[in-house]
Amino acid sequence: MTETVIEVAGLQKRYGDFTAVDGISFEVRKGEVFALLGTNGAGKTTTIEILEGYLKPSGGIAKVFGHDPADRGPLRSRIGLVLQESGLFGDLTAAETVTAWRRFTTNARSVDEALELVGLSDQARTRVKQMSGGERRKLDIALATLGRPKLLFLDEPTTGLDPEARRRIRDLVTDLSDHGTTVLLTTHYLEEAQELASRVAIMDKGRVVVHGTMAEVLGRGTGRVAFELPEGVTTEDLEIGGPDVLTVTGRRCLIATAEPETAAHTVLGWAARRGVRVTGLDVRQATLEEIFLDVAETRGQEVRA
Ligand code: ATP
Numbered sequence: 001m002t003e004t005v006i007e008v009a010g011l012q013k014r015y016g017d018f019t020a021v022d023g024i025s026f027e028v029r030k031g032e033v034f035a036l037l038g039t040n041g042a043g044k045t046t047t048i049e050i051l052e053g054y055l056k057p058s059g060g061i062a063k064v065f066g067h068d069p070a071d072r073g074p075l076r077s078r079i080g081l082v083l084q085e086s087g088l089f090g091d092l093t094a095a096e097t098v099t100a101w102r103r104f105t106t107n108a109r110s111v112d113e114a115l116e117l118v119g120l121s122d123q124a125r126t127r128v129k130q131m132s133g134g135e136r137r138k139l140d141i142a143l144a145t146l147g148r149p150k151l152l153f154l155d156e157p158t159t160g161l162d163p164e165a166r167r168r169i170r171d172l173v174t175d176l177s178d179h180g181t182t183v184l185l186t187t188h189y190l191e192e193a194q195e196l197a198s199r200v201a202i203m204d205k206g207r208v209v210v211h212g213t214m215a216e217v218l219g220r221g222t223g224r225v226a227f228e229l230p231e232g233v234t235t236e237d238l239e240i241g242g243p244d245v246l247t248v249t250g251r252r253c254l255i256a257t258a259e260p261e262t263a264a265h266t267v268l269g270w271a272a273r274r275g276v277r278v279t280g281l282d283v284r285q286a287t288l289e290e291i292f293l294d295v296a297e298t299r300g301q302e303v304r305a
Helices: 044-051 094-102 111-117 133-144 163-178 190-196 214-219 260-274 288-298
Strands: 004-015 018-029 033-038 059-064 079-082 151-155 182-186 199-204 207-213 223-228 245-249 252-257 279-284
Touching: 004 044, 004 182, 018 033, 018 044, 018 059, 018 182, 018 199, 018 207, 033 044, 033 190, 044 059, 044 151, 044 182, 079 133, 094 111, 094 133, 111 133, 133 151, 133 163, 151 163, 163 182, 163 190, 182 190, 190 288, 199 214, 199 288, 207 214, 207 288, 214 288, 223 260, 252 260, 260 279
Parallel strands: 033 182, 033 199, 079 151, 151 182
Antiparallel strands: 004 018, 004 059, 199 207, 223 252, 223 279, 245 252
């Protein structure tokens, strides 16, 4: 069985009368990228800060590598953090910052490698206070990954980064994950989460409302198959039915379906039997963004994918 790296069960956090985290449960297993997503104020950062050992829960269980997260001793060398707000020293250069960090990091990368990995080699001699917001973010990530951590917390790591820098950070996360690092990611870039994460939990108002593998979660939404109706045929024997819905506009056909691959198979089989060629075929699953918007709109009860 795959090792559980993070265990959260019935976790609660109250601030006075306000319940920010309301009895959530999920597990993160070794080597996976787990996306903790949610609406603004849903409780993601609170949850992450409990797991990082910065906040005490009001109830329930939070464990990291089987330890109480507040028990920093056994965890420190295994964990890398990228917080929403970073605490860098403005007068140090990027290279000096990494050099200083290396002194208390076990198994640290070289300064050059650390900066290269996040695309900061050209800014090695730039002082932190002169760096752009995106460059500082890259430096945060260089520091968090300096010791090749076993578990990496990434709280909105790519906010403020340009598309090329986001691409680079995505590649870095994929590479770390391929080498066995477990990643807990929060982000408002849902495309990024969809690309990187193998499992996902979506929070709303302190609760986990959607939870499952990425495939399970995407399977909850409505995908589509679109194609051009060939000349001389009609859709009458197309065998689209059940929950699938076919709409025809001119010659453009659109099937709304939870199982786009199956529907595409049906369309292609139908075309082959008719001896006609289907053009403009476009098969698309629901996106994580659509699932997320659905959550934000319905604000429903807890559903497990
Ligand atoms: P965002 O996507 O906006 O960053 P989030 O999901 O990370 O949101 P949290 O920062 O965890 O949300 O906050 C959850 C809720 O708890 C919010 O309503 C926030 O206002 C509230 N909250 C956070 N910290 C405190 C605090 N120290 N005292 C009172 N309320 C707090």
